[in-house]
Amino acid sequence: MGMTIAEKIIASAAGVETVKPGDIHTVTLDRMMSNDGTTHLTIDMYHQQIKNPSIADPKKLIFIVDHNVPADNPKTAASQKKMRDFAKEHHIDFWEGKGVCHQIMMEHYVCPGELIFGADSHTCTYGALGAFGTGVGCTDFLYGMVTGTSWLLVPETVKFNLTGRLRKGVYPRDLMLHIIGQIGANGVNYQVMEFTGDGAKALSVNDRMVLCNLAVEAGAKSAVFEADETALAWLKERGREPKHVFRSDPDAHYFKEYTFDLDKIEPIVARPDFVDDVIPAREACGIKIDEAFLGSCNNGRIDEMRVAARLLKGRRVADTVRFLIVPASNEVYIQSLEEGLIEIFMEAGAIVMNANCSVCWGSCQGVIGENEVLISTGTRNFKGRAGHPSSKVYLGSAATVTASAIKGVIATENELE
Amino acid sequence: MGAIFKFHNDLDTDQIIASQYLLLPSIDEMKAHAFESLDADFSKKVQPGDFVVGGENFGCGSSREQAPGVLKALGVKGVVAKSFARIFYRNSINIGLPVIICKDLPDQVSTGDTMELFLSEGIIKTGGREYSCTKLPPYMQAILDKGGLIASLNEAETASPAVSKDGGKQ
Numbered sequence: 126m127g128m129t130i131a132e133k134i135i136a137s138a139a140g141v142e143t144v145k146p147g148d149i150h151t152v153t154l155d156r157m158m159s160n161d162g163t164t165h166l167t168i169d170m171y172h173q174q175i176k177n178p179s180i181a182d183p184k185k186l187i188f189i190v191d192h193n194v195p196a197d198n199p200k201t202a203a204s205q206k207k208m209r210d211f212a213k214e215h216h217i218d219f220w221e222g223k224g225v226c227h228q229i230m231m232e233h234y235v236c237p238g239e240l241i242f243g244a245d246s247h248t249c250t251y252g253a254l255g256a257f258g259t260g261v262g263c264t265d266f267l268y269g270m271v272t273g274t275s276w277l278l279v280p281e282t283v284k285f286n287l288t289g290r291l292r293k294g295v296y297p298r299d300l301m302l303h304i305i306g307q308i309g310a311n312g313v314n315y316q317v318m319e320f321t322g323d324g325a326k327a328l329s330v331n332d333r334m335v336l337c338n339l340a341v342e343a344g345a346k347s348a349v350f351e352a353d354e355t356a357l358a359w360l361k362e363r364g365r366e367p368k369h370v371f372r373s374d375p376d377a378h379y380f381k382e383y384t385f386d387l388d389k390i391e392p393i394v395a396r397p398d399f400v401d402d403v404i405p406a407r408e409a410c411g412i413k414i415d416e417a418f419l420g421s422c423n424n425g426r427i428d429e430m431r432v433a434a435r436l437l438k439g440r441r442v443a444d445t446v447r448f449l450i451v452p453a454s455n456e457v458y459i460q461s462l463e464e465g466l467i468e469i470f471m472e473a474g475a476i477v478m479n480a481n482c483s484v485c486w487g488s489c490q491g492v493i494g495e496n497e498v499l500i501s502t503g504t505r506n507f508k509g510r511a512g513h514p515s516s517k518v519y520l521g522s523a524a525t526v527t528a529s530a531i532k533g534v535i536a537t538e539n540e541l542e
Numbered sequence: 543m544g545a546i547f548k549f550h551n552d553l554d555t556d557q558i559i560a561s562q563y564l565l566l567p568s569i570d571e572m573k574a575h576a577f578e579s580l581d582a583d584f585s586k587k588v589q590p591g592d593f594v595v596g597g598e599n600f601g602c603g604s605s606r607e608q609a610p611g612v613l614k615a616l617g618v619k620g621v622v623a624k625s626f627a628r629i630f631y632r633n634s635i636n637i638g639l640p641v642i643i644c645k646d647l648p649d650q651v652s653t654g655d656t657m658e659l660f661l662s663e664g665i666i667k668t669g670g671r672e673y674s675c676t677k678l679p680p681y682m683q684a685i686l687d688k689g690g691l692i693a694s695l696n697e698a699e700t701a702s703p704a705v706s707k708d709g710g711k712q
Binding site: 149161162163165166169170174175176192193200201203204205243244245246248260261262263264265267268271272276278310311314315341342344346399401486487488505507508509510514 | 552554557561562564565566567568569579598599602604605607608610627628632633637679681690692696
């Protein structure tokens, strides 16, 4: 029996010839990333609970302060200082205020074939480059930090065969919301989403990140694309080499297979308070909004900045709306500056903020008040996720969010024409 | 015997503990805010030995270990659901909080009912009925038995895992 990409990565990390779903293996981790959402607790546990504290390999660790940047109160500042001091003491790569953790990981670290733990659920993003990334809590992170290893149950893989091409005005974000709507919030619980087919091959690394990033919203443990020439060219531009380029065997076992025809996808929004409660965006048009947010580890890259600028040029954000635009990293920010996008945003009346998780994670600048409505490119629309428990969050593409910011009500790109 | 606090399907980690409390210095300072958006008095009402019951996909969303952490800190003896989101499930085992999959029970109980858990037998008794629930794979049961992943690491005193590589296969 052949193996899937995910199974090959796990077998490689476990030092065994083959693995099969349901097996539990001890794997050696290639990299581990932790952000300010939990690292202060991990550090406390390291000092208080580990009998013989030591770090297996500091070179594999990356700490990133991205959630509350800059710190919004003294307790947050203290938690972040703890992280900063620990990273310095133990010679751990440390990033602060440079962008959202997954964007920084993709820009600077992730290589095809690697097995990466991240103390953040959207670590599955790294599958865009053919790596196995999965989210863990701080106990798992601590164990990996001390031993360099972890236990891993080999997941089933589910194949998502993508055919056709997305139509004009339809984006990977719409595709992924559509897929999650079809399979449900636990549609691939504890499984790996493998995207394949002509439609998948035609997607850019940015597009692949959008799909892999949201896989956890369908319950996935990880998500992966084959590291094809598109991925390898992207990697080469950044001066990196793959660890391994794995392809799924023709006789690999898949738990299930789905086919999605990209030509048939239309703009989609997810309604409050569940990511899988999706409807065609046209059915949500006209709902009044108070705030719009473009950013996050899902949709804050240069592609989305360009979409927003194209729609905002010569137009203005509605007087009744606050439009927050937050590049996913400083690299994206600088690129946006060089292309003149930031100027377009500012002239249109948007609020451009420093690269960080911002309102997507709900405890930063931009949170919304009682009964307010937000349309967001963030990862989640859980109850109260972006502020007051009575507030409402809709999710949509960068185009839908921008068009809505201009109109003051939920709108699609088509309605601007 | 503990009281049941019952919640809905797709109960997400933001409901268990909201983002705005995650950067507080300790789980102890966070625990008063558990389930705050759904039941502001939850942390005052729950007693050590009580149970949380959910539906499908309990604990979906964030990897924040603070979610099972605040439940354990409040003395919740276990979480019973039809199914769990994987990170919450794994985090719970790692910190020594029993998570029990039981397809039939959640629809039959309400908040305020009481139940008794017999973890090693995979049985729950409530309302005069007995429910069988899924037992953990041996590997995970071993972690739970030792009081969590870090306790098992300390016990091993080496860099090897809690049980041997092939000892925990399902």
